[in-house]
Amino acid sequence: MSKPQPIQTNSTYSMGNYQSLGLSSSPKRPELSQEFKKNLNEKTKSKSKAKTNSKTKPKTRSKKRGKKNSQTDEDLGPSKEIDVENPDPVDEMKTIDDVLKHHISIAYFEAYLIQSQSQENILFYQAVKKFQSIRDPEQMREEADKIISIYMAENGKYEINIDSPTKRKAINTFQDGKVTKNIFDESLDHVIHLMKTDKFISFTKSPEYKELSKDWYRIKNSMMPIGPETPRNGIFQEFYSHEKEYSLNLSTFIDRICKPLSQDNGAIMSQEDFKKLFFNIQEIFNFSIDFLTDLDEKKRNWNYKECVGDLFLKFKHNLKTLYVPYFNNFKIALQTFNEKIIHNKSALNFLRKHITKDIDIESMLNLPNLQLDAYKEFIDKMIHASSEFHPDIQYLEEAKKFITRTQSRCLKTTSTSSQA
């Protein structure tokens, strides 16, 4: 879908001493609006492509062997010894390497790590795996740059906890322009080791792991999509970032354009024109925050079973009564824009005086028109990524029908309509 240019917002907040010591200066759990700012410039979520057969770790074997049958490697993690006494339904799901083989099991593990605030580890794992699958050198460089700024740079959003020589080595190699496929291998080994020794064992005792055990046979029997397809989680995260950006853009637009224009008692434009131009954008913005709040809730509780289709059904009424009229008014809005702003010196001057950065008002006005398409695209992707057994499927199907119906209510005549 075509996106208007996001408005630049300061993406970090910092405060003297805190920064050098690695403390964040935000006093509380970041509120929604802060989260916006933090994440605005990031497409953090990479589509995880855990390859089914990739061995993530080189097995360490001492070269000398000589004893009878006792040479099998002992792996970290819960051992088979215990299973004899307490048979486990997921016998083969024992090591972190197993979990890292499937995007579904990764999603469960990720859900657990989010709760214990250590998701940067698994996100880094997924980002590196994605990086390793890239062939094009230019794209590789770009992706490596992203990985370094998000996961390795001091105060990066998801800075990983590894020792400085390893970190420096990767960064220096990158800065020397020697981006190779294995530039992050050593760091990844450290991160996997960290997850393995600290968090994996407690994961195996968590409710998420229990859920995963139940699903494991289905995963194994390929009743669910396994392989390079984008998992639901990745699609959801992407959608979430999109929605966040959308709300933030709206909020900036309203604060910096709409509100100033409505001031001065209609000196710049009459109330009538104002209404023609911006229509119900304020209500749309309010709704987008409600919607995002619910999404945020889902994001925090995300696990494999989480549904999202229900959200669209819950907000059916808002979607219909806000977006359709806005869309249908758009032609008038553009006319008003041309007459009252573009060809109106005082309005233009006013805008120039009050708005420091250039904002493309036309494309900002068009933002809400792109939403229905974005929803449809998201729902389609989710349907594609979900197995027919997933509880979300029925919601998604119904939501898809609803969105299609709603779109058909939009007048075909409006020209600047969106394209998916």
Added chain:
Amino acid sequence: MGNKNLKKKRKEEIARNELVEQELKKSDLVQKQQVKLLILGAGDSGKSTLLKQMQILYKDGFSKEDKQLYRNVIRTNIITYIKILLKGVQMLDLKLHKSNEKIAEDFLNLPDIIDSFTPNSILASKQLWNDPAMKMSFEKRAQFQLADSAGYFLDNIDRIASENYKPSDQDILNCRISTTGVKVVEFLVNNQPWKVVDVGGQRSERKKWIHHFDDTTLLIYVVAVNEYDQKLFEDNTTNRLHESLKLFETTANNQFLSNKNCVILFNKTDLFKDKIQKVNFNKCFEDFKGSNNYEEVIKFIKTLFVKAGKNTKRSIFVHYSCATNTNEIRFVFDAVQSTILENILKEQGFM
């Protein structure tokens, strides 16, 4: 007469009842009040060890799975230590016994992160550790990064290498696993629910701390005093004790914590005692003008920290410990308990 006696008796009874009731109310209060302990400190200071001690003191110790995990971690760590010491041997230009040279080569070829092992490699570790050159390398360990607990485990290598090795509580307490993220564990300490928050200590982990500052009852800040000559894991240039002090200053004075009582736990005093005889404290803290002995240096460090966290709204309690020593930590937590109790009762107007 009889009537008077009766009245007196009645009065006493009422007074006694009131007393009992008040006691009940107190204990009820104590039980209802959720206590939240926040354990903070720089990386590798011993925060998670405290949590393990609480597991021993207030829960039923370590589960079979835990033990299995630690067994594997301890054994892989041994191999890692041997490899680091072998690198030390090379660096210091020491000579291994001829019969060990081949094995040493195998070890040096291992990847940096070792996460599995064979029984044979454990036996080989044992053999190498007995080489005088390795002991020499160990003596000079300050010149390269070797975990604090390496000495403990290498001293116990015979037991750890034995086929039926099961880690003791002491082994588990000594076993270092780097923490990432946040761990919240609930304990029942003398019928009082405690929520204990343990965190990772490296810089990248600290941005997660702030989410847990609310509703803190007591802050426990752990300082590894033996670190005065070591550099940070995460930047290799900053002195660890300097960092710990600076971190304490910013954390303890954070608006959410500045009025909370605080325990500073000076940890790893055993290792500190050894080190102070070898490494001059003055080399790392130039302001220190006293003589280089345990008491004076500890006093100096204490003054620095207490000064950094002092304000009128809180009390600071100082303890010294070796966090792997269960008795010492029991003593610390007994003290913590009475502080908390006092706190609650004061808040409710009983004192």
